[in-house]
Amino acid sequence: MTNRPLFHFLAAMLAAGVPLLHAQDASLDKLPALDAKLTGYAYPFEVNALPLTEQGQALTMAYMDVKPGDAANGKTVLLLHGKNFSGSYWERTAKDLSSRGFRVVIPDQIGFGKSSKPTDLQYSFQMLAAQTKALLDHLKIEKAEVVGHSMGGMVATRFALMFPAATDKLVLVNPIGLEDWKRKVPYQGIDAATAAEMKKGPQDVKDYMRTVYFDGKWKEEYDDLLAIQAGWLKGPDKAAMARVTAMTSDMVMTQPVLYEFPDLKVPTLLIIGERDRTAIGKNLVPKEVAATLGQYQELGKAAAAAIPGAKLVALPGIGHAPQVEAYDDYLKALLDFIK
Template sequence: MTNPDDWADAQETESVSVDGNELEMAYYDEGEGDPVVLLHGIPTWSFLWRDVADALSDERRVIVPDMVGYGNSSMRDEFDRSIRAQEQAVADLLDGLGLDTVSFVGHDLGGGVGLRYAVHRPDAVDRLVLSNAVAYDAWPVEPIVNLGLPSTAKEKSVGDVQELLDGMFRESLASDDPSDEFVEGMKAPWNSEEGVVSLVRNAAATNTNHTTEIDPSEVTADTLLLWGADDEFQPISSAERLDGDIESSRVVGIDGANHWVVEDSPDRYTEELRQFLLAEEAE
């Protein structure tokens, strides 16, 4: 599914609670079998996973949420968008869907959510995949810090933010000629005044304390650290540190892939992911 409008049309919504705030969480839900959750980061949305979701849905039930404040989930002000809050929202979504146990795949900020979820709910995670994930104190990175300044929402127009995001995505993809489908699709949720304010709030909510308070050695799920090896934002050394702390884990670095590893190397990424998830069924 290559069109963000078609992806949005295929999404469902569920009410979730974050600190007593009732919010709408949009999610894509396709396929049958053991459930796997795919969670995006910042400044992306569930459309990031379009090709991976399609490839996995023949064998698994694939659930792809938009974090609150992102994509087609609630964007209004007056709620927390931090990793802690996103963990709470995802947990409420999965509880509402009646899913006791899932495999959890997280990229970037979504990886930080997955790490917290796996530590706090060890019996609820079969397998954990972290890809170029935020962890420890290696974030937030400078472009996100700048994006979260209150002056960004007050002084920059929608067009300014679209131009900023265009450069951010194009410069951090491995290809010299990146896909317009990806870049335009990732920018789509932020192409309004409401979207700009929500994106700034999301960036401002990045909080190092929400990863430094987590001890990765408490992860009990088999873990794959599936990483774009050329990432400058979340370098592979972070994956290697996680590998040293998580008892049952291994690192797979994908050469030639930058931070957006899902887009930079979709075939290799999907195949490594499939093999890891299906190995569970062979045991």
């Protein structure tokens, strides 16, 4: 006899574009397990450490400082990573910028990459922006071209709002937070979110990235984006990383920056892959609501209209990571704006 409730559930999952359970991709077995500090995981450039004290805790911010090539132009580019990423994925961008005379600074935010992962800290974009400014002060950099991707776009926006004098130009590459998800998504507490993260495995991360970022397709060059997240899920610090992920997701959900877009006072460029469908909490709402979230072909235009004088470079058919999917178009837009 057919199990009708199960049949209807599976049909609904397929209709919503949610991947069903299947055998794990063999390539995931080759990814190493990683601890919270990414010990043994090689970054493309030398990694330095900035000691910080935050909320009574001694923390360390990891960062890379890539010197300019022979024809230094006196400018610094600050590259801010997204939530599911770390500073390491900026390698190609950093090399191209350095070869064109830019100094490139790439921090791992607290809670990410090789930086400290406190599980009892109040995370906020103001905190991350202030710590990033402390890094620039430490390096004696007075002003930078600030580039943020995904969650890094929210950090970059907050940085530009708090420190306009230190922000020469602002570039937002498929930033999240272009819509206020908490208006449609029910609140999920940190404990519940931690429990949900603990249930995930490497295949879940790959399925998410493939579906949301890359339109259901996967290429070998995307594997580098997967390595850290999958490694943590296989590693000894999975529980701690699940907690940190839940806390930083809570920060994203409860601390929108889009209402302050009109307050930005610096030249701003948005590079938007219009096929992107990223939206935190999409799995917590009915499919008809989920279908309204993460519509970047409209969100990019709305953000550009809200930011005074902003320029929009739209990339049709490109998803959440233009610097991976459409590198040449992305780099041209970036260089045309900051050079």
